[in-house]
Amino acid sequence: MLDDFFVRALLCGIAISLMTGPMGCFVIWRRMSYFGETLSHATLLGIALAVMMQQNLYVGIGIVLVVIVGFLAILERLENFPLDTILGVISHICLAAGIVIFSVTNYRQYGADLQNILFGEILTVSWGDVLNTAILSLLVMVGVLFCWKRFIMVTLHPEIALTSGISVFRTNIWFLLFLAGGIALSVKIIGVLLVIALLLIPATVARLFSSSPIKMALMASFIGILAVTGGLLLTFYYDTPAGPTIILAAAAILLTAVAIRKIKGLQ
């Protein structure tokens, strides 16, 4: 039957997709794709710092993400702030700093390890990784489910949400933490550079075929699973890097979906 590594990779990918489905929908609805990209680049910095100080990877990632989330949450409160510029600046400083720190502390295996961080190492995950990913992914999903109504209400109109008794600030913080957690999980699978694509593309496809936010979230998870499965099969047969291939599979699904809609004459 299928090789062990393939089964592990597939299970990890499915676990991630279940979570990136709903999170990706929110990233699109809240126009936070640039924000998400900043978080994923910050993850690289976290990994580099963790390696340099010889700490647990997740601790390094966790600390950097909390700092960035805290910093950006404060910035979000300020109106008329050129957020996209700030994000662009922080995002690429993190990326550059992470790469430099990593190359200095890890010079022997720098090339290979950096490739794994940038593009993911889904093919070398262990059963322990599968379990960790599944559990943490489940935690994020349960959290999103619990906060679903609040997230939707704040996304639609923060002021109306305030008058309904919702603490918009706290809701936004929880959302950022779930997003950061989801991204940190996905980085191992699909890499720093392409995490955001795994959030955006399945949600974009789902948007074409859904009539309610819940349906869109579920469909996005399903499309993610399709993309992961298709991408891994292609990787298996053509020996291409797994992460990017999964994204290309997602892109192919998107093109097909757009074509189907055009043919059916729908908007």
Added chain:
Amino acid sequence: MRFMPVKNELSIPLLKATDVQYSRQNQVILENINLAIEKGQITTIIGPNGAGKSTLIKLFLNILKPDKGYIHQPKNLKLGYMPQHFSISPFMPISVRYFLNLYYSADPFYNFASLINFMKIEELLLKQMRYLSGGEKQRVLLARALMNKPDILILDEPTANLDIQGQAEFYDWLEGIRHEFGCAIILVSHDLHWVMASSDQIICLNRHICCFGHPTIVRQHEDFQNLFGTAWQQKMGFYEHHHDHHHS
């Protein structure tokens, strides 16, 4: 303490502002605001752009807190808010029914169906929010604001994009709402002179309260008839300002 709980609801106004001041970034946006809203009263707040009308609304709604002064409200006062701007992301597929259900707090005595019926949005329930016309969106947002049977309905420039005819029709709706639901209404308008004829008080705002009073019903003059059409004459009132000061 910024909010003083009001114990006796019978003879005390629903909402009262005392010496309210609000500044931001070293600029005074509102100062010396003193006003009261009684039960079932229709109040129209008018003023030029930048007068602080939206800020005042947000102070009433507890979205913002005054820097000085107090906003007095009974502790269980229910407010219904219809914002000036409301746009749905083209990426979010959401039906009118799903949208309304978000704000629905299940009350066994509350007749959700009758509200839908009254606002005439029954045929819109399954329609996607992003495909609603301007008027349809307005009715849906009004229905949402009325869902918790508010004591005060607060509307921020609801007639901003409407012509005179549309305005008069909207005021007709509002009168019906007050009659049906018994709520007080606070209405912010961008028009400096033409207001809802059945307003109980008009407040002219420009960082402070410049003047206040009552509107006069439009007379049965031919010119007015041509402007409004006979049917809507009674809906539109004219407010004459009486400022005793000038602004630089």
